[in-house]
Structures are given as structure tokens and as C-alpha cells.
Amino acid sequence: MKTFYEQVGGHETFAKLVDTFYEGVAGDPVLRPMYPEEDLGPAAERLTLFLEQYWGGPKTYSEERGHPRLRMRHMPFKVNPDARDRWLKHMRAAVDALDLAPVHEAELWDYLERAAFSMINTFED
Numbered sequence: 001m002k003t004f005y006e007q008v009g010g011h012e013t014f015a016k017l018v019d020t021f022y023e024g025v026a027g028d029p030v031l032r033p034m035y036p037e038e039d040l041g042p043a044a045e046r047l048t049l050f051l052e053q054y055w056g057g058p059k060t061y062s063e064e065r066g067h068p069r070l071r072m073r074h075m076p077f078k079v080n081p082d083a084r085d086r087w088l089k090h091m092r093a094a095v096d097a098l099d100l101a102p103v104h105e106a107e108l109w110d111y112l113e114r115a116a117f118s119m120i121n122t123f124e125d
């Protein structure tokens with residue numbers, strides 16, 4: 001049985017997904033200032049490694065970063081419904097650009113949407 005990671009095209013697919021996503025983030029007036037580093041490259045690398053590991057690819061994320069504990073790692077940032085919707089808008093565009101088979105696209109999107117909803121840590125503006 002091939003993993004989901006392999007079925008959708010491995011590293012190339014996840015790198016493209018995250019690169020397209022960060023092009024959107026780079027131009028987003030709410031999300032862009034949340035990223036602590038001037039260069040978005042390292043953040044893109046972490047998200048790529050995380051998603052690859054989640055979907056059955058290499059375990060490099062945990063080797064480098066330890067247990068994901070994503071909700072905890074997002075606590076320093078104000079993830080309100082507006083930030084979530086913006087995150088999902090850029091991710092939607094990135095998923096669309098991949099042109100995956102509908103069954104893969106649906107599975108990936110379902111996960112991303114649920115993960116984004118679960119990352120909410122404030123309802124303040």
C-alpha cells in the first residue's frame with residue numbers, strides 16, 4: 001500500500017503546495033506581520049516537513065522539531081477566525097494549483113480545514 005504522501009507525488013507536491021501557500025501569505029496584510037522572521041523560507045520549510053510527515057512521508061519534522069504540539073506552538077500568535085479564514089483562503093488556492101485527483105484533494109482539504117479550525121486560540125480582533 002502506497003502512503004498518501006507517495007500517491008500524490010511525494011516531496012515535489014508538498015513543496016509546491018507550501019510554496020504557493022506562502023506566496024499568498026507574503027501578500028496578506030494580517031498574516032504576514034505574524035511571522036517572526038523576515039524570511040518566510042524557514043517557516044515554509046517547517047510546514048513542508050510537518051505535512052510530509054503527517055501524510056506518511058519522511059519523519060524529518062520530528063527529528064528536527066520534536067513532537068509537533070501545533071496548538072501550543074501557535075499560542076504566541078493571535079489565531080482568530082479572520083486569521084483562520086485568510087490561512088484557509090491561501091491554502092485553498094495552493095491546493096487548487098496542485099490539480100490532484102478529486103479523492104485526494106477532498107481528503108487533503110478536509111484535514112487542512114479541520115486543522116485550521118482547531119488552531120483558533122482567540123475570538124478577539
Ligand code: HEM
Nearest residue numbers: 034035043046047050065073077079083084087115116119
Ligand atoms: C489557522 C491559521 C494559522 C495561522 C494564522 C498560523 C500561523 C503560524 C505562524 C505565525 C507560525 C510561525 C512561523 C514559524 O516560525 O514557523 C506558524 C508555524 C507553524 N504552523 Fe501555523 N498557522 C495556522 C494554521 C496552521 C495549521 C492548520 C497547520 C497544520 C496543518 C499549521 C502548521 C504549522 C507548523 C508545522 C508550524 C511550525 C511549527 C514549528 O515547528 O515551530 N499552522 N503558524
